[in-house]
Structures are given as C-alpha cells and as structure tokens.
Amino acid sequence: MNKTIMKFTALSACLDPLKLLYVFLLGFVMPIGMKLASLMHGVSDSQTFEMLTGKVGVAFVLMVLCLGLAGNSSTQSGRGGEYLPLIFSRPVSKCEYVLSKWLVITMIGGSIGAIQNLVISCLGISYGEIISGQAVLCMVLERFFDAALISAAMILAMLYKHPAFQIVAIVSFYIWLAGQTIPPVTVASTIGGGDMALSIAATKFMINMSQQVANLVLPTLNLYDLVNASSFQFTQILSYFTALTVYLFLSIAATTKREFFYGTN
Amino acid sequence: MEPIKSESSNSIPKALVYLTMSFVLISFIDFGFRIHTTSTKKPQKQMVGWIDLTDKLTEKYRVSKQDNQNLNESTDSEFLCKSCKKKVSSKKTNQFDYEIEDNISELLGFPKNLNKPIIYEFYSKNSDPCIAMEKNSFRNKQVIDLLTKNFTPVRVSYNKDNARELMKSLSTFRQKYRVCAYPTLVVVDAKGEEVTNLVGNCSSLTTYKFLSRTKAKLKTMGYYNNKKIASLTN
Numbered sequence: 001m002n003k004t005i006m007k008f009t010a011l012s013a014c015l016d017p018l019k020l021l022y023v024f025l026l027g028f029v030m031p032i033g034m035k036l037a038s039l040m041h042g043v044s045d046s047q048t049f050e051m052l053t054g055k056v057g058v059a060f061v062l063m064v065l066c067l068g069l070a071g072n073s074s075t076q077s078g079r080g081g082e083y084l085p086l087i088f089s090r091p092v093s094k095c096e097y098v099l100s101k102w103l104v105i106t107m108i109g110g111s112i113g114a115i116q117n118l119v120i121s122c123l124g125i126s127y128g129e130i131i132s133g134q135a136v137l138c139m140v141l142e143r144f145f146d147a148a149l150i151s152a153a154m155i156l157a158m159l160y161k162h163p164a165f166q167i168v169a170i171v172s173f174y175i176w177l178a179g180q181t182i183p184p185v186t187v188a189s190t191i192g193g194g195d196m197a198l199s200i201a202a203t204k205f206m207i208n209m210s211q212q213v214a215n216l217v218l219p220t221l222n223l224y225d226l227v228n229a230s231s232f233q234f235t236q237i238l239s240y241f242t243a244l245t246v247y248l249f250l251s252i253a254a255t256t257k258r259e260f261f262y263g264t265n
Numbered sequence: 266m267e268p269i270k271s272e273s274s275n276s277i278p279k280a281l282v283y284l285t286m287s288f289v290l291i292s293f294i295d296f297g298f299r300i301h302t303t304s305t306k307k308p309q310k311q312m313v314g315w316i317d318l319t320d321k322l323t324e325k326y327r328v329s330k331q332d333n334q335n336l337n338e339s340t341d342s343e344f345l346c347k348s349c350k351k352k353v354s355s356k357k358t359n360q361f362d363y364e365i366e367d368n369i370s371e372l373l374g375f376p377k378n379l380n381k382p383i384i385y386e387f388y389s390k391n392s393d394p395c396i397a398m399e400k401n402s403f404r405n406k407q408v409i410d411l412l413t414k415n416f417t418p419v420r421v422s423y424n425k426d427n428a429r430e431l432m433k434s435l436s437t438f439r440q441k442y443r444v445c446a447y448p449t450l451v452v453v454d455a456k457g458e459e460v461t462n463l464v465g466n467c468s469s470l471t472t473y474k475f476l477s478r479t480k481a482k483l484k485t486m487g488y489y490n491n492k493k494i495a496s497l498t499n
Contacts, residue, residue, distance in 0.1 A: 245281065
C-alpha cells in the first residue's frame with residue numbers, strides 16, 4: 001500500500017465542503033430525523049429509512065465523496081495532461097495504486113455508514129429498543145463490507161474506460177437501486193379478502209430482474225443473519241467474495257492494459 | 266539504496282489471481298449444485314410455531330356446514346303459507362357468520378395471556394415477500410427467541426382456495442386492523458386493540474428491533490408483570 005496515495009485520496013474526499021454538507025444531510029440528518037419521528041410516534045421504521053441506513057446509504061455517500069477519486073479526476077486534463085501518467089512514472093505499481101485507492105474509499109464509506117448506524121442504535125436504545133452488542137457489531141461490519149464491494153465496483157467502472165462497459169455498469173446500478181425502492185409487500189385485494197400480487201407484468205419482471213442483478217453485481221453479506229442462522233449460509237459469503245475479488249482483479253487488469261500519454265502540448 | 270524489484274509494475278499479484286479463480290470456480294460449482302437440488306428440495310420446516318387461525322376457522326366452518334346439512338336433512342319440511350297459499354320449504358340457508366375478534370379465545374383454544382400478547386401475521390402463501398420473510402427473518406435465532414418467548418404468534422393466512430364465507434370473515438378481521446398488504450405483523454393487547462404493526466418483508470434486524478420496542482411498550486402498559494396479572498386474575 002502506498003501511503004502518499006492513501007493520504008491524497010482521503011484529503012481529496014474530505015476537503016470539499018459542499019460534498020461534506022450533502023453527506024451530512026443525506027447520511028445523518030435525514031435518517032436520524034426519520035428514526036426520531038418513528039420512535040416518538042411509536043411506529044416502525046420506514047423503507048426509506050432502511051435504505052438510507054443500509055447499503056443504499058453507503059452507495060450514496062461513496063458516489064458523492066469518492067466517485068472521481070479513482071478515475072475521472074485523476075485523468076482530467078485541467079493542467080494540460082493526465083495525472084495518472086504522472087503517478088505511474090513514479091515507482092508505483094498499478095496494483096498498489098488500485099488497492100490503496102480501494103482501501104481508503106472503503107474506510108471512508110464504511111466509517112461514515114458505521115457512525116450513522118451507531119448513532120441510530122443509541123437513539124433506539126434510549127427509546128427502549130433492545131439491541132445486543134452482537135447486532136451492533138454486525139451492523140458496523142456490514143457497512144464496511146458494503147463499502148468494500150461498492151468501492152471496488154466503482155473503481156472498476158472508473159478505470160475501465162470502455163463506453164459499453166460503463167453504460168452496462170450504470171444501468172445495472174440503477175436496476176439494483178430501483179429494486180431497493182420497490183415496497184417488499186403483496187397488496188391485499190379489497191374484494192373477498194384474497195391477495196392481489198403486484199401483478200402488473202412489467203413490475204414483477206422489474207422486481208425479479210433487480211433481484212438477479214443485485215445478487216450478481218452487488219451481493220449482500222448479511223452478517224446478522226449469518227451469525228444467527230440455524231444453518232450455515234455458504235452461498236452468500238461465496239457470492240460476496242467472488243464479486244469482490246473479480247472487481248479488484250479486473251480493476252488492476254484494466255489499469256495495466258491502459259495506455260497513458262506521457263507527452264505534453 | 267533500495268533493492269530493485271524484479272516484478273513488473275504491471276503485474277497482478279498472484280495471490281489475487283488464484284483467489285479470484287478459486288472463488289469463480291467454486292461459485293460455478295455451487296450454482297450448478299443449487300440448480301440440481303432445486304427440483305428435489307423439500308419445503309423448509311417452520312422455525313416459529315405459528316398457530317394457524319385460518320385452519321381453525323376452516324375447521325369451524327366445516328363443522329358448521331356439517332351441522333347445517335344435518336339440520337336440513339332432519340328438519341326439512343314443507344308448510345302451507347297462509348298468505349300466499351303455497352307450499353314453502355323450511356330449509357335453512359348455509360350461512361357462516363363468524364366474528365373472529367369476538368371469539369378469538371374460543372378459536373385459539375386458550376384464554377388471552379397477559380404475559381404473552383398475541384402477534385398476528387397476516388400472510389399469504391402466494392406472496393413472495395411473505396415467503397422471503399419466512400426464509401430470512403423467521404429463521405434468525407434471536408428473532409425466533411424474542412418472538413416465541415414474549416408473544417403468542419398467530420398466523421392469519423389467506424388462500425384463494427378458501428371458501429367464500431371464510432374469506433368474508435377473514436376479510437372483516439383484516440379490515441379491523443387496517444391491513445392492506447402482506448406480510449403484516451400486528452401486535453394486539455388483551456382487548457384485541459392494535460398496539461403496533463410492521464408492514465412488509467423486513468430484515469432480521471428490523472424485525473428484532475420492532476419486537477424489542479413493542480415489548481418495551483407493552484411493559485409500560487403492565488404486561489409481563491406477574492404481580493399485576495395475579496391481581497387481575499384474582
């Protein structure tokens with residue numbers, strides 16, 4: 001790991017006041033406000049709250065703070081040339097560069113998500129929720145695992161410059177995001193007490209598609225369920241680590257294959 | 266002077282390469298194995314011992330229907346209507362007007378327990394979110410422990426194949442708690458009034474937090490208090 005790259009990445013992420021304000025509002029003010037409202041009114045947490053304090057929240061934070069850090073802003077031609085050739089003219093391997101970036105972005109996203117979850121847990125406990133230490137630890141670790149996978153996917157999308165791939169990456173991300181917003185319910189029919197599924201064919205197709213995409217592209221590692229499951233869940237762990245290693249491998253491979261222009265105008 | 270590295274700066278670490286290949290290979294094997302076993306998969310055993318209200322209601326309906334049939338057979342007679350001078354049958358119509366909320370203790374077979382208030386799960390076997398919640402949240406040990414130790418879990422299941430009269434009773438019961446989606450968890454007090462609810466397929470942690478918060482709320486209402494129960498029952 002390269003300390004200089006890590007330091008530069010952390011500073012670049014955390015020094016923009018506008019981005020920090022956005023993260024503060026979306027990552028803290030909104031979820032904490034929603035939690036307080038549900039606690040004071042004695043209702044259960046909403047789906048939006050679940051999204052903002054889970055994987056989707058980490059994704060939003062990372063997209064805002066770290067989106068250009070691994071790729072675009074490093075290749076801007078603001079000073080008449082790319083930065084990456086300058087970086088790689090030093091004795092820094094592509095692997096070191098990618099892994100350093102990945103580690104720092106994971107730490108940033110995971111820390112913000114973890115602090116948010118801790119604050120919300122404390123709020124819940126003050127209102128009578130019983131949350132075991134194990135559950136809190138699982139929540140915190142889950143945020144880091146989510147950040148690790150999302151940052152690896154983001155770095156790959158930024159470094160592999162093929163337009164078709166980037167389009168596929170963006171479309172997959174939005175399909176996944178759409179799946180998170182669809183209410184996880186079956187609507188009850190008003191007549192006769194039976195059930196009426198979300199039977200519009202397109203909606204059902206969208207739900208299934210987003211689940212398939214999510215399992216393939218951004219598999220979730222639900223630590224709390226894994227620890228408390230009645231049987232060992234091997235598939236979840238396997239899917240997660242397969243996706244993570246594939247993204248890191250492809251990121252490094254994409255960086256090694258790229259040609260950099262070392263001349264100046 | 267630093268030692269010269271023999272590896273190229275473009276090389277990918279061998280450890281990462283082997284790890285990626287291994288994970289991908291194992292994933293394919295696991296995928297093939299899951300497809301192969303999908304067709305022969307047995308339905309998973311329920312971890313939470315839900316009391317099925319619909320089954321008990323179906324039994325009640327069946328008995329009522331049988332009673333009506335017997336009654337029709339034994340008392341089927343015709344009489345002369347004085348006003349219209351026509352023969353009229355005295356057959357009773359087969360009606361099933363069963364108010365679930367008024368007869369819940371009789372239906373469940375036990376009195377309401379102040380130590381374990383009832384939690385209803387409005388469920389449909391045709392609903393994917395219900396099946397998903399059954400696979401995830403209701404297989405989590407902590408959720409199961411909290412649910413079974415502090416609540417009486419009762420499932421109100423909806424099935425398209427149920428008789429029409431049955432659906433009407435269930436629908437009235439569902440409308441009392443304003444349930445419009447499955448799955449929905451509704452916790453009720455001793456009077457049958459709703460205390461709180463949870464709508465949709467939620468994660469294990471959300472379900473656990475909901476149950477713990479509900480338990481805390483019920484404690485403030487006097488539940489789980491042996492002394493108070495003793496004074497109420499004496």
